Amino acid sequence: MTSRRPIYRDDAGDAGRAGALRKRATINDIARLAGVSKKTISRVINDSPFVKVETRDKIRAIMKELGYRPDPQARGLAFRRSFLIGMIYDNPNPQYVVNVQQGILEAVRDSGFELVVHPCNRSDPGFLEKVRSFVEQLKLFGVVLTPSVSEDDDLVAILRELDCPYVRVASVSLDEAERMIVTHDSEGAAEAARHLAALGHSRVAFISGPPSFRSSYERRRGLAEGLAENGIALQDRYVVEGAYTFDSGVDCARKLLAMDEPPTAIFTGNDEMAAGVYTAARDAGVAIPDALSVVGFDDSPIAARLWPPLTSVKLPIKDMGRFAAEKLIDLARPEGERRSRNPLVRPGLAVRESTNTPG
Amino acid sequence: MTSRRPIYRDDAGDAGRAGALRKRATINDIARLAGVSKKTISRVINDSPFVKVETRDKIRAIMKELGYRPDPQARGLAFRRSFLIGMIYDNPNPQYVVNVQQGILEAVRDSGFELVVHPCNRSDPGFLEKVRSFVEQLKLFGVVLTPSVSEDDDLVAILRELDCPYVRVASVSLDEAERMIVTHDSEGAAEAARHLAALGHSRVAFISGPPSFRSSYERRRGLAEGLAENGIALQDRYVVEGAYTFDSGVDCARKLLAMDEPPTAIFTGNDEMAAGVYTAARDAGVAIPDALSVVGFDDSPIAARLWPPLTSVKLPIKDMGRFAAEKLIDLARPEGERRSRNPLVRPGLAVRESTNTPG
DNA sequence: CTGAAAGCGCTTACAG
DNA sequence: CTGAAAGCGCTTACAG
Numbered sequence: 001m002t003s004r005r006p007i008y009r010d011d012a013g014d015a016g017r018a019g020a021l022r023k024r025a026t027i028n029d030i031a032r033l034a035g036v037s038k039k040t041i042s043r044v045i046n047d048s049p050f051v052k053v054e055t056r057d058k059i060r061a062i063m064k065e066l067g068y069r070p071d072p073q074a075r076g077l078a079f080r081r082s083f084l085i086g087m088i089y090d091n092p093n094p095q096y097v098v099n100v101q102q103g104i105l106e107a108v109r110d111s112g113f114e115l116v117v118h119p120c121n122r123s124d125p126g127f128l129e130k131v132r133s134f135v136e137q138l139k140l141f142g143v144v145l146t147p148s149v150s151e152d153d154d155l156v157a158i159l160r161e162l163d164c165p166y167v168r169v170a171s172v173s174l175d176e177a178e179r180m181i182v183t184h185d186s187e188g189a190a191e192a193a194r195h196l197a198a199l200g201h202s203r204v205a206f207i208s209g210p211p212s213f214r215s216s217y218e219r220r221r222g223l224a225e226g227l228a229e230n231g232i233a234l235q236d237r238y239v240v241e242g243a244y245t246f247d248s249g250v251d252c253a254r255k256l257l258a259m260d261e262p263p264t265a266i267f268t269g270n271d272e273m274a275a276g277v278y279t280a281a282r283d284a285g286v287a288i289p290d291a292l293s294v295v296g297f298d299d300s301p302i303a304a305r306l307w308p309p310l311t312s313v314k315l316p317i318k319d320m321g322r323f324a325a326e327k328l329i330d331l332a333r334p335e336g337e338r339r340s341r342n343p344l345v346r347p348g349l350a351v352r353e354s355t356n357t358p359g
Numbered sequence: 360m361t362s363r364r365p366i367y368r369d370d371a372g373d374a375g376r377a378g379a380l381r382k383r384a385t386i387n388d389i390a391r392l393a394g395v396s397k398k399t400i401s402r403v404i405n406d407s408p409f410v411k412v413e414t415r416d417k418i419r420a421i422m423k424e425l426g427y428r429p430d431p432q433a434r435g436l437a438f439r440r441s442f443l444i445g446m447i448y449d450n451p452n453p454q455y456v457v458n459v460q461q462g463i464l465e466a467v468r469d470s471g472f473e474l475v476v477h478p479c480n481r482s483d484p485g486f487l488e489k490v491r492s493f494v495e496q497l498k499l500f501g502v503v504l505t506p507s508v509s510e511d512d513d514l515v516a517i518l519r520e521l522d523c524p525y526v527r528v529a530s531v532s533l534d535e536a537e538r539m540i541v542t543h544d545s546e547g548a549a550e551a552a553r554h555l556a557a558l559g560h561s562r563v564a565f566i567s568g569p570p571s572f573r574s575s576y577e578r579r580r581g582l583a584e585g586l587a588e589n590g591i592a593l594q595d596r597y598v599v600e601g602a603y604t605f606d607s608g609v610d611c612a613r614k615l616l617a618m619d620e621p622p623t624a625i626f627t628g629n630d631e632m633a634a635g636v637y638t639a640a641r642d643a644g645v646a647i648p649d650a651l652s653v654v655g656f657d658d659s660p661i662a663a664r665l666w667p668p669l670t671s672v673k674l675p676i677k678d679m680g681r682f683a684a685e686k687l688i689d690l691a692r693p694e695g696e697r698r699s700r701n702p703l704v705r706p707g708l709a710v711r712e713s714t715n716t717p718g
Numbered sequence: 719c720t721g722a723a724a725g726c727g728c729t730t731a732c733a734g
Numbered sequence: 735c736t737g738a739a740a741g742c743g744c745t746t747a748c749a750g
Contacts, residue, residue, distance in 0.1 A: 024495070026743055037721045042745060050719055072496060073436045074743030077726050082432060084475070094457040094660075105478060114475050114497060116443070119464060136383070137431060138473060246664060275664040282666060301453075302661055305605060305634040307641060385727055396737045401729060409735055433727030436742050 025066040086143040103321020142328040165331045167324040171218040186222030188313035188347025193226025205238035205263035207252040249276020264358035271296035289356035309352035384425040445502040462680020501687040526683040530577040545581030547672035547706025552585025564597035564622035566611040608635020623717035624652035648715035668711035
């Protein structure tokens with residue numbers, strides 16, 4: 001490659017090359033060619049109805065011919081708003097993060113928007129100010145918030161103050177419908193409970209995520225409700241607090257398995273912790289699923305790669321990201337023209353081989 | 360939250376509140392307060408040496424007091440370049456993607472740059488034009504390229520043509536040193552080979568990634584060299600082509616295990632395929648590590664969660680991302696002031712429990 | 719339906 | 735070392 005560099009240098013000098021370094025057309029070029037003012041071009045760019053149809057079509061043709069596309073930076077400066085969508089997250093699970101990103105990117109494709117990612121740390125005392133600065137500096141068009149930052153009302157207050165549109169992804173509704181993607185975690189957990197109850201389990205344990213995540217509470221609630229439907233109580237002694245990490249899963253499972261009357265099934269707040277349960281069970285000589293049933297949450301790639309393959313509650317994470325970004329873009333339309341769809345996000349249960357009748 | 364909304368509305372009207380919706384200071388405000396022209400402010404912003412020290416300090420103090428920070432959009436428009444760094448990738452492995460992102464974000468923190476992510480599909484015929492459009496529209500400050508897009512010379516040609524700085528992350532050097540982060544994959548593979556040779560394996564197989572990835576070739580080459588050092592040949596019949604996916608790992612391993620004289624050890628191009636080998640081995644009743652040793656590549660989280668825990672070649676992926684972004688930012692400095700570090704990226708071997716002497 | 723003027727918040731090119 | 739003018743490529747507010 002190195003040797004080729006001069007070639008591009010030369011190309012740069014060659015004004016005859018197709019658009020190589022020839023400057024891109026601007027709104028002024030289009031205006032001149034169309035014989036109208038640049039304000040009219042601006043109207044066409046922004047889909048204003050106040051342009052004669054012939055004028056509009058003529059301008060569009062010229063734009064197309066020159067491959068003209070308005071400069072987002074210049075528009076942004078004049079609009080006082082960029083065309084960037086931010087994803088703000090503080091999530092220990094990378095798989096979750098990429099999936100949401102993929103969803104947002106699908107929604108954003110060919111829309112003229114781009115995605116800026118902004119991880120953060122809620123326990124950092126400067127957290128709120130850093131997010132404020134990020135949003136303010138970039139004059140973000142809007143942001144997508146995922147758990148647990150989506151549950152932070154102080155953060156949301158700042159976004160409102162900055163007049164920055166946002167959509168929150170969370171396990172329960174925390175805001176107006178047009179600003180929420182609700183994931184109904186409790187329903188997924190309830191389904192896991194029904195599955196275990198149907199197999200005959202009554203000593204069911206729960207390893208929760210950290211209390212700073214609303215999902216920890218919702219997943220527990222769903223489990224308790226699903227069990228209750230079948231006349232089974234979720235006993236406090238069978239509920240232990242993990243941290244959504246592999247290691248915490250190992251620790252919690254060790255405690256549960258060391259009990260005098262250990263549970264016959266463990267439901268974990270996510271798959272990472274379920275993987276930890278596998279390790280603890282192996283160390284304790286407890287066979288899955290014959291001596292112990294395990295159900296995870298997320299249905300992440302690891303679920304199918306564990307042995308035995310893990311039964312897990314599945315959330316359409318990528319879709320959630322896409323829906324969130326679509327809502328955000330929708331928020332930009334004049335109120336009358338909003339599509340205002342409220343896509344259904346429902347958890348399901350991916351049943352594999354980690355559950356069986358109680359040993 | 361909904362009920363609180365009016366509160367912020369009211370706040371907005373309260374000009375007394377600390378900076379709530381008060382407009383942020385601009386270069387003009389600073390100039391007025393400092394009693395100098397905005398050009399001088401601009402000089403301070405851009406660290407020009409042509410400002411009297413007292414003037415500079417006074418201006419800095421005023422900036423600090425008002426919490427002034429120049430508007431990147433306006434600077435970008437004048438500079439004809441944004442302060443956004445792009446990450447362009449086409450990678451089947453989400454874990455790799457997040458790790459590189461994390462590294463870039465570490466480098467970018469507090470630097471005034473932000474990260475825009477741009478996944479793409481190299482097999483899409485419009486691939487090159489889409490990337491061109493992305494870079495051109497956003498007037499990216501620079502881009503980080505990861506495999507396999509980092510190996511695409513046509514893409515690089517476009518970036519040069521657009522005068523967009525870039526840094527390539529790849530398994531071998533493909534460009535000038537200041538534009539490369541070389542990961543030396545072959546060395547990692549050689550180390551895996553030495554480990555297997557030391558255990559006494561001579562029938563060693565390789566499941567490669569797709570040929571469109573340079574790493575597929577480099578990892579094979581390293582394996583062959585490491586074995587050769589120990590007088591062992593990598594036999595063609597033991598080399599099969601996978602696709603860096605779990606399923607391809609299963610398929611390839613099935614073939615290998617069905618041979619008349621199956622290998623006693625399998626080295627895979629990544630951990631995902633190693634997980635596939637585990638599944639195929641279990642189905643075939645082949646015990647790991649006693650009847651079959653397995654070594655993966657990437658040392659991704661899954662490696663430690665498989666059973667038995669997987670021995671794997673470890674690449675400092677996050678560091679690679681950070682180094683790449685640091686180089687990119689460095690490229691912006693005047694040639695004399697570049698720090699021009701060339702950080703060492705070397706693979707290592709994380710030895711776990713998936714390897715043993717040949718059964 | 720259309721346009722001339724002013725402005726968004728910065729920098730470049732030139733002059734002193 | 736410093737500044738007045740012009741410009742980056744768009745939009746807003748106003749006028750017609």
